[in-house]
Amino acid sequence: MKNPPTARAKKSNSTEALENDLPGGERAYRYIRQALANQQLMPGDRLREVELAKMIGLSRTPIREALARLESEGLVVHDATLGIMVAELDYSMVTELYFMREVLEGTAARLAAQHASSVEISLLEDMCEQYANSVGDDAQLASSNRQFHEMLYNCSHNRYLIKILKTLHDTLTLLGNTTLTDPKRVKDTIKEHEAVVASIRKHDPEAAEKALRAHIYASQKMRIRRLISNQ
Incomplete structure (x- = not known):
């Protein structure tokens, strides 16, 4: 310890x-x-x-x-x-965790496209820029990524969903190092975040959910690849 x-x-x-x-x-x-x-x-x-x-x-x-x-x-x-x-997360627990992330965060993105204010959307855009400017600093990248997702949760304007997502997000700490130490994953994440926010800006719930689910899916692939390589 x-x-x-x-x-x-x-x-x-x-x-x-x-x-x-x-x-x-x-x-x-x-x-x-x-x-x-x-x-x-x-x-x-x-x-x-x-x-x-x-x-x-x-x-x-x-x-x-x-x-x-x-x-x-x-x-x-x-x-x-x-x-x-x-606690230590095994393969099954990791896949279950990401499945729930995809479902719940996808729902948060859908709700954000319906309910987020112009100020909140502007903040999401600022956070996308902040994330892009953090490239090269792994700690700042992880912090910026966490802030982006937490802001997205808040934009859903559903207190029960926010509470569940925050608990789920806390469990991610058990996974150890972030996947954002991979340069290609970092670049892809910038584009994925921007796609989510662009859909929210257009108030397109279906596109926002689809973009967010794709983002979590890509993150899951990277996480499982690392998990298998470390076995």
């Missing part, structure tokens, strides 16, 4: 103060989730209550609450021999 406190040390004092006002279980939950997002905790890492309690500065009870919540979300699993571990 890497050293999660590194990320915490970078937080501002005001952020620290706000988090300290949260219940212990919520603080522990957010801390571990952030460590997963930053890949400071990796699939297969053991999560020991005593170590986490010391790192976060809490008793074991809120740590236990946070781990139970994360287990219910599929982000951690309980192994009879090793205890609580960060």
Whole structure:
């Protein structure tokens, strides 16, 4: 297990103060989730209550609450021999995850074409440009990509869909490194994002959904290719 406190040390004092006002279980939950997002905790890492309690500065009870919540979300699993571990996704789980992404994000794109405001569409276009300008910086590319998809979710104007998609997106952290480290995939993603936004700008729900599904499909192919090559 890497050293999660590194990320915490970078937080501002005001952020620290706000988090300290949260219940212990919520603080522990957010801390571990952030460590997963930053890949400071990796699939297969053991999560020991005593170590986490010391790192976060809490008793074991809120740590236990946070781990139970994360287990219910599929982000951690309980192994009879090793205890609580960060979940690892196998081939079947990856294909199921991408199937749901294609369906749900396709629906989000369709709804965005129907409901997104001109301001929201303009922001999506700005994010496409930001992504293109991030080429060469893998960390910034991943961040720009995440922001684009989260903005797309918000443009659907469906709170229930947004909630499900955010949970699904969190599970992507278990896949490890992004597929956007491949130069060709980066270039293709620029075109795919632009195609999605162009369809939303035209208020064409069918085209928007089709473009988004094609984007997720291409990403899935790259992910599975990597998964097979690493076996």
